[in-house]
Amino acid sequence: MYLVAAHHFTDAARIRGAVALTGGVADAQTALWWHGMVEDPPLPTTISAPTKRHRSPRYLAPLEIHRRDLLADDIEVVRGLSVTRRPLTLLDCVGVRSDATTLMDRSLQTAEVTVSSLTGALDRNAGRRGMAEARRVVEVVESDTESEAECEFADLMRAEGISGWETQLPIGRYRADFTWPEENLVVEVDGWAFHKDAVRFQRDHDKRNDFARRGLTVLAFTWHDVVNDPVGTVEAVVAVLRERRGAAS
Template sequence: MLDDFLRSHDGVITTSHARVLGISNDALERRARSGHWRRCSQGVYFVDDRPFTDSARIRAAVWGHGPHAVASGLAAAWWHGVTKYAPAVVEVTVPRNSHGRRHEGSRVRRRELPAKDVVEWRGLQVTALELTVVEAATRRGGGPKLMDSALQRQVELGPLWAAHLRNKGRYGAPASRRLLQAAESGARSAAERLLIRLLEEAGIEGWIANHPVAGYLVDVGFPGCSVAIEVDGLAFHTDSDDFHHDRKRQNAIILAGWQVLRFTWLDVTEYPDRVIAEIRRAISARSSAAAAD
Protein backbone atom coordinates (compact mmCIF):
# COMPACT_ATOMS: atom_id res chain seq x y z
CA MET A 1 0.00 0.00 0.00
CA LEU A 2 2.83 2.38 0.82
CA ASP A 3 4.53 1.78 -2.53
CA ASP A 4 1.25 2.34 -4.37
CA PHE A 5 0.64 5.58 -2.49
CA LEU A 6 4.14 6.91 -3.17
CA ARG A 7 3.94 5.94 -6.82
CA SER A 8 0.69 7.85 -7.34
CA HIS A 9 1.75 10.85 -5.21
CA ASP A 10 5.17 11.63 -6.63
CA GLY A 11 7.04 10.13 -3.67
CA VAL A 12 5.58 12.71 -1.25
CA ILE A 13 3.83 11.67 1.97
CA THR A 14 2.59 13.43 5.12
CA THR A 15 2.47 12.17 8.69
CA SER A 16 -1.32 11.90 8.37
CA HIS A 17 -1.01 9.71 5.30
CA ALA A 18 1.63 7.60 7.01
CA ARG A 19 -0.66 6.93 9.98
CA VAL A 20 -3.49 5.87 7.69
CA LEU A 21 -1.08 3.46 6.02
CA GLY A 22 -0.17 1.98 9.40
CA ILE A 23 3.25 3.60 9.85
CA SER A 24 3.89 4.60 13.45
CA ASN A 25 5.56 7.86 14.49
CA ASP A 26 8.63 5.90 15.62
CA ALA A 27 8.92 4.14 12.29
CA LEU A 28 8.49 7.45 10.47
CA GLU A 29 11.24 9.08 12.55
CA ARG A 30 13.60 6.18 11.88
CA ARG A 31 13.09 6.59 8.17
CA ALA A 32 13.72 10.34 8.47
CA ARG A 33 16.89 9.86 10.56
CA SER A 34 18.24 7.36 8.07
CA GLY A 35 17.87 9.93 5.31
CA HIS A 36 15.62 7.68 3.27
CA TRP A 37 12.68 9.98 3.97
CA ARG A 38 13.72 13.59 3.41
CA ARG A 39 11.80 16.21 5.38
CA CYS A 40 10.39 18.91 3.08
CA SER A 41 8.58 20.84 5.81
CA GLN A 42 6.85 20.10 9.11
CA GLY A 43 4.96 16.83 8.62
CA VAL A 44 5.80 16.44 4.91
CA TYR A 45 8.39 14.01 3.56
CA PHE A 46 9.83 12.95 0.24
CA VAL A 47 10.95 9.35 -0.15
CA ASP A 48 14.37 9.88 -1.65
CA ASP A 49 14.59 6.84 -3.92
CA ARG A 50 13.32 8.65 -7.03
CA PRO A 51 13.77 12.02 -8.81
CA PHE A 52 12.39 15.08 -7.01
CA THR A 53 10.21 16.20 -9.90
CA ASP A 54 8.26 19.43 -10.36
CA SER A 55 5.14 17.49 -9.41
CA ALA A 56 6.79 16.39 -6.16
CA ARG A 57 7.97 19.93 -5.44
CA ILE A 58 4.52 21.46 -5.95
CA ARG A 59 2.77 18.71 -4.02
CA ALA A 60 5.17 19.04 -1.08
CA ALA A 61 4.78 22.84 -1.06
CA VAL A 62 0.98 22.64 -0.97
CA TRP A 63 0.80 19.85 1.61
CA GLY A 64 3.26 21.78 3.76
CA HIS A 65 0.56 24.38 4.39
CA GLY A 66 -1.97 21.96 5.84
CA PRO A 67 -4.97 19.92 4.71
CA HIS A 68 -6.96 22.92 3.48
CA ALA A 69 -4.18 24.34 1.29
CA VAL A 70 -4.83 24.62 -2.46
CA ALA A 71 -2.39 25.06 -5.33
CA SER A 72 -3.26 28.25 -7.20
CA GLY A 73 -1.92 30.69 -9.78
CA LEU A 74 0.80 29.42 -12.10
CA ALA A 75 1.33 26.30 -9.98
CA ALA A 76 -2.29 25.29 -10.58
CA ALA A 77 -1.98 26.26 -14.25
CA TRP A 78 0.94 23.88 -14.66
CA TRP A 79 -0.88 21.16 -12.73
CA HIS A 80 -3.87 21.48 -15.10
CA GLY A 81 -1.59 21.44 -18.14
CA VAL A 82 -2.33 25.04 -19.13
CA THR A 83 1.35 26.02 -19.04
CA LYS A 84 4.39 24.09 -20.21
CA TYR A 85 6.82 24.95 -17.42
CA ALA A 86 6.32 24.71 -13.65
CA PRO A 87 6.90 27.98 -11.75
CA ALA A 88 9.95 28.34 -9.54
CA VAL A 89 7.76 29.63 -6.69
CA VAL A 90 4.63 27.67 -5.81
CA GLU A 91 1.54 29.77 -5.10
CA VAL A 92 -0.61 28.27 -2.35
CA THR A 93 -4.02 29.57 -1.25
CA VAL A 94 -5.07 28.89 2.34
CA PRO A 95 -8.07 29.96 4.46
CA ARG A 96 -7.76 33.35 6.15
CA ASN A 97 -7.54 31.86 9.63
CA SER A 98 -4.79 29.39 8.74
CA HIS A 99 -1.69 29.38 10.89
CA GLY A 100 1.86 28.79 9.80
CA ARG A 101 4.39 30.69 7.76
CA ARG A 102 5.38 30.65 4.15
CA HIS A 103 7.97 28.02 3.37
CA GLU A 104 10.91 28.59 1.08
CA GLY A 105 9.84 28.17 -2.52
CA SER A 106 6.19 29.02 -1.92
CA ARG A 107 3.99 32.13 -1.82
CA VAL A 108 0.86 32.17 0.32
CA ARG A 109 -2.47 33.82 -0.54
CA ARG A 110 -5.01 33.94 2.29
CA ARG A 111 -8.69 33.92 1.39
CA GLU A 112 -11.76 31.73 1.42
CA LEU A 113 -12.30 29.86 -1.82
CA PRO A 114 -15.82 28.88 -2.92
CA ALA A 115 -16.19 25.10 -2.96
CA LYS A 116 -16.97 25.26 -6.68
CA ASP A 117 -13.53 26.70 -7.35
CA VAL A 118 -11.55 23.87 -5.74
CA VAL A 119 -10.99 20.47 -7.31
CA GLU A 120 -8.84 17.47 -6.52
CA TRP A 121 -6.64 16.54 -9.43
CA ARG A 122 -4.07 13.75 -9.23
CA GLY A 123 -4.48 13.63 -5.48
CA LEU A 124 -3.85 17.33 -4.89
CA GLN A 125 -6.26 20.16 -4.17
CA VAL A 126 -5.95 22.86 -6.83
CA THR A 127 -8.08 25.77 -7.95
CA ALA A 128 -10.60 24.71 -10.60
CA LEU A 129 -9.54 25.24 -14.20
CA GLU A 130 -11.62 28.39 -14.77
CA LEU A 131 -10.35 30.22 -11.70
CA THR A 132 -6.85 28.97 -12.41
CA VAL A 133 -6.86 30.55 -15.86
CA VAL A 134 -8.31 33.82 -14.59
CA GLU A 135 -5.69 34.08 -11.83
CA ALA A 136 -2.64 32.73 -13.63
CA ALA A 137 -3.15 35.11 -16.56
CA THR A 138 -2.42 38.03 -14.22
CA ARG A 139 0.81 36.58 -12.84
CA ARG A 140 4.23 37.38 -14.21
CA GLY A 141 4.96 34.52 -16.55
CA GLY A 142 1.27 34.10 -17.42
CA GLY A 143 -0.26 37.12 -19.12
CA PRO A 144 -2.68 37.46 -22.05
CA LYS A 145 -0.92 34.61 -23.86
CA LEU A 146 -1.99 32.14 -21.18
CA MET A 147 -5.64 33.19 -21.33
CA ASP A 148 -5.56 33.28 -25.11
CA SER A 149 -4.22 29.73 -25.25
CA ALA A 150 -6.74 28.45 -22.69
CA LEU A 151 -9.66 30.04 -24.55
CA GLN A 152 -8.57 28.37 -27.75
CA ARG A 153 -8.15 24.88 -26.29
CA GLN A 154 -9.66 24.35 -22.84
CA VAL A 155 -12.25 26.82 -21.53
CA GLU A 156 -15.02 29.17 -22.60
CA LEU A 157 -15.40 32.82 -21.73
CA GLY A 158 -18.66 32.52 -19.74
CA PRO A 159 -17.27 30.18 -17.05
CA LEU A 160 -14.17 32.39 -16.76
CA TRP A 161 -16.36 35.41 -16.01
CA ALA A 162 -18.35 33.38 -13.47
CA ALA A 163 -15.16 32.31 -11.65
CA HIS A 164 -13.91 35.89 -11.65
CA LEU A 165 -17.16 37.24 -10.19
CA ARG A 166 -17.21 34.60 -7.45
CA ASN A 167 -13.74 35.77 -6.38
CA LYS A 168 -13.82 39.53 -6.94
CA GLY A 169 -11.78 40.54 -3.90
CA ARG A 170 -8.72 38.47 -4.71
CA TYR A 171 -5.23 39.61 -5.63
CA GLY A 172 -5.07 40.54 -9.34
CA ALA A 173 -8.85 40.82 -9.82
CA PRO A 174 -8.75 44.20 -11.68
CA ALA A 175 -6.21 42.87 -14.17
CA SER A 176 -8.34 39.75 -14.67
CA ARG A 177 -11.38 41.89 -15.42
CA ARG A 178 -9.46 43.80 -18.11
CA LEU A 179 -8.33 40.59 -19.77
CA LEU A 180 -11.83 39.15 -19.72
CA GLN A 181 -13.22 42.33 -21.24
CA ALA A 182 -10.57 42.07 -23.93
CA ALA A 183 -11.77 38.57 -24.76
CA GLU A 184 -15.42 39.55 -25.20
CA SER A 185 -17.07 39.98 -28.57
CA GLY A 186 -16.40 43.74 -28.42
CA ALA A 187 -12.71 43.17 -27.88
CA ARG A 188 -11.95 43.99 -31.48
CA SER A 189 -12.72 47.66 -30.87
CA ALA A 190 -10.48 47.67 -27.79
CA ALA A 191 -7.66 46.13 -29.82
CA GLU A 192 -8.22 48.74 -32.54
CA ARG A 193 -7.89 51.54 -29.98
CA LEU A 194 -4.63 50.07 -28.75
CA LEU A 195 -3.29 49.88 -32.30
CA ILE A 196 -4.24 53.49 -33.01
CA ARG A 197 -2.51 54.59 -29.81
CA LEU A 198 0.63 52.74 -30.89
CA LEU A 199 0.56 54.47 -34.28
CA GLU A 200 0.15 57.87 -32.66
CA GLU A 201 2.93 57.28 -30.13
CA ALA A 202 5.25 56.09 -32.91
CA GLY A 203 4.53 59.23 -34.95
CA ILE A 204 3.32 57.24 -37.96
CA GLU A 205 1.05 59.31 -40.22
CA GLY A 206 -1.00 58.82 -43.36
CA TRP A 207 -3.47 56.34 -41.92
CA ILE A 208 -7.26 56.46 -41.68
CA ALA A 209 -9.30 54.43 -39.19
CA ASN A 210 -12.21 52.40 -40.62
CA HIS A 211 -11.13 53.10 -44.17
CA PRO A 212 -13.31 51.71 -47.03
CA VAL A 213 -11.56 49.23 -49.34
CA ALA A 214 -13.27 47.00 -51.92
CA GLY A 215 -16.66 47.48 -50.30
CA TYR A 216 -15.42 46.71 -46.78
CA LEU A 217 -14.05 48.76 -43.90
CA VAL A 218 -10.52 47.95 -42.80
CA ASP A 219 -9.52 48.77 -39.22
CA VAL A 220 -6.69 51.05 -40.32
CA GLY A 221 -5.84 51.92 -43.91
CA PHE A 222 -2.87 53.70 -45.48
CA PRO A 223 -4.39 54.87 -48.79
CA GLY A 224 -1.11 56.41 -49.95
CA CYS A 225 0.58 53.01 -50.16
CA SER A 226 -2.42 50.63 -50.06
CA VAL A 227 -1.58 48.93 -46.75
CA ALA A 228 -4.50 47.67 -44.65
CA ILE A 229 -4.16 46.69 -41.00
CA GLU A 230 -6.63 44.38 -39.30
CA VAL A 231 -6.52 43.65 -35.58
CA ASP A 232 -8.39 40.92 -33.69
CA GLY A 233 -9.36 40.77 -30.04
CA LEU A 234 -7.93 38.37 -27.49
CA ALA A 235 -8.62 34.74 -28.41
CA PHE A 236 -10.28 35.74 -31.67
CA HIS A 237 -12.60 32.92 -32.73
CA THR A 238 -15.19 32.67 -35.43
CA ASP A 239 -17.80 30.13 -36.33
CA SER A 240 -17.77 28.58 -39.80
CA ASP A 241 -19.90 31.30 -41.43
CA ASP A 242 -17.83 34.11 -39.93
CA PHE A 243 -14.62 32.36 -40.91
CA HIS A 244 -15.63 32.15 -44.57
CA HIS A 245 -16.90 35.74 -44.58
CA ASP A 246 -13.63 36.95 -43.10
CA ARG A 247 -11.57 35.13 -45.72
CA LYS A 248 -13.80 36.40 -48.54
CA ARG A 249 -13.40 39.94 -47.19
CA GLN A 250 -9.62 39.65 -46.92
CA ASN A 251 -9.29 38.16 -50.41
CA ALA A 252 -11.32 41.03 -51.88
CA ILE A 253 -9.05 43.58 -50.22
CA ILE A 254 -5.92 41.83 -51.53
CA LEU A 255 -7.34 41.54 -55.04
CA ALA A 256 -7.98 45.30 -54.92
CA GLY A 257 -4.21 45.71 -54.71
CA TRP A 258 -3.81 46.20 -50.97
CA GLN A 259 -1.36 44.47 -48.66
CA VAL A 260 -3.06 43.18 -45.50
CA LEU A 261 -1.28 43.00 -42.15
CA ARG A 262 -3.16 41.14 -39.41
CA PHE A 263 -2.36 41.44 -35.70
CA THR A 264 -3.94 40.07 -32.53
CA TRP A 265 -4.61 41.51 -29.10
CA LEU A 266 -1.58 39.59 -27.92
CA ASP A 267 0.58 41.26 -30.57
CA VAL A 268 -0.41 44.83 -29.70
CA THR A 269 -0.22 44.33 -25.93
CA GLU A 270 2.82 42.08 -25.58
CA TYR A 271 4.90 42.93 -28.66
CA PRO A 272 4.11 46.54 -29.63
CA ASP A 273 7.62 47.28 -30.93
CA ARG A 274 7.39 44.29 -33.25
CA VAL A 275 4.00 45.48 -34.54
CA ILE A 276 5.25 48.99 -35.27
CA ALA A 277 8.41 47.69 -36.95
CA GLU A 278 6.37 45.44 -39.24
CA ILE A 279 4.03 48.28 -40.17
CA ARG A 280 6.97 50.56 -40.94
CA ARG A 281 8.55 47.90 -43.17
CA ALA A 282 5.31 47.37 -45.09
CA ILE A 283 4.75 51.10 -45.63
CA SER A 284 8.35 51.63 -46.69
CA ALA A 285 8.36 48.68 -49.11
CA ARG A 286 5.06 49.64 -50.72
CA SER A 287 6.04 53.32 -51.00
CA SER A 288 9.38 52.39 -52.59
CA ALA A 289 7.66 50.07 -55.06
CA ALA A 290 5.16 52.79 -56.00
CA ALA A 291 7.97 55.33 -56.52
CA ALA A 292 9.85 52.90 -58.75
CA ASP A 293 6.78 52.40 -60.93
Protein backbone atom coordinates in the same frame (compact mmCIF):
# COMPACT_ATOMS: atom_id res chain seq x y z
CA MET B 1 8.22 15.17 5.05
CA TYR B 2 10.26 12.54 3.25
CA LEU B 3 10.88 11.46 -0.33
CA VAL B 4 11.37 7.76 -0.95
CA ALA B 5 14.90 7.18 -2.23
CA ALA B 6 13.62 5.28 -5.26
CA HIS B 7 11.69 8.36 -6.45
CA HIS B 8 13.14 11.42 -8.15
CA PHE B 9 12.35 14.91 -6.92
CA THR B 10 10.39 15.80 -10.04
CA ASP B 11 8.42 18.98 -10.69
CA ALA B 12 5.24 17.10 -9.77
CA ALA B 13 6.82 15.88 -6.52
CA ARG B 14 7.98 19.42 -5.72
CA ILE B 15 4.45 20.75 -6.16
CA ARG B 16 2.83 17.92 -4.23
CA GLY B 17 5.25 18.49 -1.38
CA ALA B 18 4.56 22.23 -1.32
CA VAL B 19 0.79 21.71 -1.16
CA ALA B 20 1.13 19.12 1.61
CA LEU B 21 3.55 21.29 3.59
CA THR B 22 1.40 24.42 3.47
CA GLY B 23 -2.00 22.75 3.72
CA GLY B 24 -2.95 24.89 0.76
CA VAL B 25 -3.97 24.68 -2.88
CA ALA B 26 -1.82 24.99 -6.01
CA ASP B 27 -2.85 28.21 -7.75
CA ALA B 28 -1.91 30.68 -10.51
CA GLN B 29 1.03 29.53 -12.65
CA THR B 30 1.45 26.26 -10.76
CA ALA B 31 -2.20 25.35 -11.30
CA LEU B 32 -1.88 26.41 -14.92
CA TRP B 33 0.86 23.81 -15.42
CA TRP B 34 -0.94 21.16 -13.39
CA HIS B 35 -4.02 21.54 -15.57
CA GLY B 36 -1.82 20.98 -18.63
CA MET B 37 -2.45 24.46 -20.03
CA VAL B 38 1.26 25.32 -20.37
CA GLU B 39 4.33 23.15 -20.92
CA ASP B 40 6.94 24.69 -18.65
CA PRO B 41 6.71 23.98 -14.91
CA PRO B 42 6.78 27.19 -12.87
CA LEU B 43 9.25 28.39 -10.28
CA PRO B 44 8.52 29.41 -7.63
CA THR B 45 5.68 27.06 -6.75
CA THR B 46 2.57 29.19 -6.21
CA ILE B 47 0.21 28.21 -3.41
CA SER B 48 -2.98 29.60 -1.87
CA ALA B 49 -2.79 28.89 1.86
CA PRO B 50 -5.45 29.57 4.51
CA THR B 51 -5.14 32.95 6.23
CA LYS B 52 -5.09 31.28 9.64
CA ARG B 53 -1.73 29.69 8.81
CA HIS B 54 0.56 32.63 9.38
CA ARG B 55 3.88 30.80 9.55
CA SER B 56 5.83 30.54 6.31
CA PRO B 57 7.31 27.04 6.16
CA ARG B 58 10.86 26.31 5.07
CA TYR B 59 11.07 24.26 1.91
CA LEU B 60 13.93 23.11 -0.27
CA ALA B 61 12.39 24.76 -3.36
CA PRO B 62 11.18 28.37 -3.84
CA LEU B 63 7.62 29.03 -2.66
CA GLU B 64 5.23 31.92 -3.33
CA ILE B 65 2.39 31.76 -0.82
CA HIS B 66 -0.84 33.71 -1.30
CA ARG B 67 -2.78 34.03 1.95
CA ARG B 68 -6.45 33.70 1.11
CA ASP B 69 -9.41 31.50 1.97
CA LEU B 70 -10.84 29.98 -1.17
CA LEU B 71 -14.40 28.79 -1.58
CA ALA B 72 -15.15 25.20 -2.58
CA ASP B 73 -16.45 26.36 -5.97
CA ASP B 74 -12.94 27.50 -6.88
CA ILE B 75 -11.11 24.30 -5.89
CA GLU B 76 -10.93 20.86 -7.45
CA VAL B 77 -8.78 17.75 -7.12
CA VAL B 78 -6.75 16.88 -10.22
CA ARG B 79 -4.57 13.76 -10.16
CA GLY B 80 -4.81 13.67 -6.39
CA LEU B 81 -3.81 17.31 -5.85
CA SER B 82 -5.94 20.24 -4.71
CA VAL B 83 -5.71 23.04 -7.29
CA THR B 84 -7.71 26.11 -8.21
CA ARG B 85 -10.23 25.50 -10.97
CA ARG B 86 -9.41 26.72 -14.45
CA PRO B 87 -11.45 29.97 -14.33
CA LEU B 88 -9.74 31.27 -11.17
CA THR B 89 -6.39 29.92 -12.36
CA LEU B 90 -6.61 32.00 -15.54
CA LEU B 91 -7.80 35.09 -13.68
CA ASP B 92 -4.90 34.78 -11.23
CA CYS B 93 -2.46 34.83 -14.16
CA VAL B 94 -3.73 38.11 -15.67
CA GLY B 95 -1.05 40.71 -15.09
CA VAL B 96 1.43 37.97 -14.17
CA ARG B 97 1.90 36.25 -17.53
CA SER B 98 2.04 38.10 -20.84
CA ASP B 99 0.17 35.22 -22.50
CA ALA B 100 -2.61 35.02 -19.90
CA THR B 101 -5.27 36.47 -22.20
CA THR B 102 -4.19 34.22 -25.07
CA LEU B 103 -4.53 31.20 -22.78
CA MET B 104 -7.95 32.44 -21.66
CA ASP B 105 -9.03 32.90 -25.29
CA ARG B 106 -7.89 29.37 -26.13
CA SER B 107 -9.74 27.93 -23.12
CA LEU B 108 -12.91 29.74 -24.15
CA GLN B 109 -12.59 28.34 -27.67
CA THR B 110 -12.27 24.79 -26.36
CA ALA B 111 -15.04 25.34 -23.77
CA GLU B 112 -12.69 24.43 -20.92
CA VAL B 113 -14.01 27.63 -19.35
CA THR B 114 -17.02 29.80 -20.12
CA VAL B 115 -17.64 33.50 -19.73
CA SER B 116 -20.11 32.76 -16.94
CA SER B 117 -17.55 30.63 -15.09
CA LEU B 118 -15.02 33.47 -15.32
CA THR B 119 -17.51 36.06 -14.04
CA GLY B 120 -18.52 33.66 -11.26
CA ALA B 121 -14.91 33.26 -10.13
CA LEU B 122 -14.49 37.04 -10.29
CA ASP B 123 -17.53 37.66 -8.13
CA ARG B 124 -16.40 35.11 -5.53
CA ASN B 125 -12.95 36.68 -5.35
CA ALA B 126 -13.86 40.36 -5.77
CA GLY B 127 -11.52 42.76 -4.04
CA ARG B 128 -8.58 40.40 -3.98
CA ARG B 129 -5.21 41.42 -5.37
CA GLY B 130 -5.08 41.38 -9.17
CA MET B 131 -8.81 40.94 -9.65
CA ALA B 132 -9.39 44.53 -10.85
CA GLU B 133 -7.21 43.95 -13.90
CA ALA B 134 -8.75 40.53 -14.44
CA ARG B 135 -12.22 42.09 -14.36
CA ARG B 136 -11.25 44.56 -17.09
CA VAL B 137 -10.15 41.63 -19.26
CA VAL B 138 -13.43 39.76 -18.71
CA GLU B 139 -15.36 42.92 -19.57
CA VAL B 140 -13.49 42.96 -22.89
CA VAL B 141 -14.43 39.30 -23.46
CA GLU B 142 -18.09 40.15 -22.91
CA SER B 143 -17.94 43.04 -25.40
CA ASP B 144 -17.25 43.32 -29.14
CA THR B 145 -13.56 42.46 -28.91
CA GLU B 146 -12.93 43.25 -32.58
CA SER B 147 -14.10 46.85 -32.16
CA GLU B 148 -12.13 47.08 -28.90
CA ALA B 149 -9.01 45.86 -30.70
CA GLU B 150 -9.45 48.39 -33.51
CA CYS B 151 -9.79 51.24 -30.99
CA GLU B 152 -6.68 50.05 -29.16
CA PHE B 153 -4.74 49.88 -32.44
CA ALA B 154 -5.83 53.38 -33.49
CA ASP B 155 -4.83 54.76 -30.07
CA LEU B 156 -1.47 53.03 -30.39
CA MET B 157 -0.81 54.55 -33.82
CA ARG B 158 -1.71 58.03 -32.56
CA ALA B 159 0.43 57.64 -29.44
CA GLU B 160 3.41 56.69 -31.60
CA GLY B 161 2.81 59.55 -34.04
CA ILE B 162 2.23 57.20 -36.98
CA SER B 163 0.06 58.96 -39.55
CA GLY B 164 -1.15 58.53 -43.11
CA TRP B 165 -3.74 55.88 -42.38
CA GLU B 166 -7.45 55.69 -43.11
CA THR B 167 -10.11 53.47 -41.56
CA GLN B 168 -12.73 51.38 -43.35
CA LEU B 169 -11.45 52.33 -46.80
CA PRO B 170 -13.36 50.44 -49.56
CA ILE B 171 -11.10 48.10 -51.53
CA GLY B 172 -12.99 46.06 -54.08
CA ARG B 173 -15.97 44.49 -52.35
CA TYR B 174 -14.43 44.77 -48.88
CA ARG B 175 -13.48 47.49 -46.42
CA ALA B 176 -10.06 47.41 -44.80
CA ASP B 177 -9.73 48.07 -41.09
CA PHE B 178 -6.71 50.35 -41.57
CA THR B 179 -5.08 51.40 -44.83
CA TRP B 180 -1.99 53.39 -45.72
CA PRO B 181 -2.95 54.13 -49.37
CA GLU B 182 0.38 55.67 -50.36
CA GLU B 183 2.32 52.63 -49.12
CA ASN B 184 -0.18 49.97 -50.26
CA LEU B 185 -0.36 48.66 -46.69
CA VAL B 186 -3.46 47.19 -45.09
CA VAL B 187 -3.75 46.27 -41.42
CA GLU B 188 -6.54 43.96 -40.29
CA VAL B 189 -7.26 43.79 -36.59
CA ASP B 190 -9.02 40.81 -35.01
CA GLY B 191 -10.70 40.45 -31.65
CA TRP B 192 -10.57 37.31 -29.53
CA ALA B 193 -10.76 34.06 -31.49
CA PHE B 194 -13.45 32.95 -29.02
CA HIS B 195 -15.87 35.35 -30.75
CA LYS B 196 -15.16 34.18 -34.28
CA ASP B 197 -17.29 31.46 -35.86
CA ALA B 198 -16.43 29.47 -38.98
CA VAL B 199 -18.34 31.84 -41.29
CA ARG B 200 -16.52 34.94 -40.01
CA PHE B 201 -13.19 33.13 -40.13
CA GLN B 202 -13.71 32.20 -43.79
CA ARG B 203 -14.87 35.71 -44.68
CA ASP B 204 -11.76 37.25 -43.11
CA HIS B 205 -9.61 34.69 -44.90
CA ASP B 206 -11.20 35.53 -48.29
CA LYS B 207 -10.94 39.25 -47.59
CA ARG B 208 -7.21 39.12 -46.89
CA ASN B 209 -6.54 36.93 -49.90
CA ASP B 210 -8.39 39.45 -52.06
CA PHE B 211 -6.23 42.28 -50.71
CA ALA B 212 -3.07 40.28 -51.38
CA ARG B 213 -4.16 39.54 -54.97
CA ARG B 214 -4.46 43.31 -55.50
CA GLY B 215 -0.79 43.71 -54.61
CA LEU B 216 -1.35 45.04 -51.10
CA THR B 217 0.78 44.09 -48.14
CA VAL B 218 -1.52 42.77 -45.40
CA LEU B 219 -0.55 42.72 -41.73
CA ALA B 220 -2.91 41.06 -39.26
CA PHE B 221 -2.93 41.63 -35.50
CA THR B 222 -5.14 40.27 -32.74
CA TRP B 223 -6.35 42.00 -29.59
CA HIS B 224 -3.63 40.10 -27.75
CA ASP B 225 -0.93 41.44 -30.09
CA VAL B 226 -2.04 45.05 -29.73
CA VAL B 227 -2.60 45.01 -25.97
CA ASN B 228 0.10 42.59 -24.80
CA ASP B 229 2.81 43.39 -27.36
CA PRO B 230 2.33 47.01 -28.46
CA VAL B 231 6.05 47.42 -29.17
CA GLY B 232 6.09 44.42 -31.52
CA THR B 233 2.91 45.66 -33.21
CA VAL B 234 4.35 49.12 -33.83
CA GLU B 235 7.66 47.72 -35.06
CA ALA B 236 5.91 45.50 -37.61
CA VAL B 237 3.95 48.44 -39.03
CA VAL B 238 6.92 50.81 -39.00
CA ALA B 239 9.15 48.28 -40.77
CA VAL B 240 6.79 48.10 -43.76
CA LEU B 241 6.24 51.87 -43.85
CA ARG B 242 9.98 52.56 -43.82
CA GLU B 243 10.58 50.05 -46.58
CA ARG B 244 7.84 51.52 -48.77
CA ARG B 245 8.74 55.13 -48.11
CA GLY B 246 12.43 54.45 -48.63
CA ALA B 247 11.74 52.78 -51.96
CA ALA B 248 9.63 55.72 -53.10
CA SER B 249 12.28 58.35 -52.29
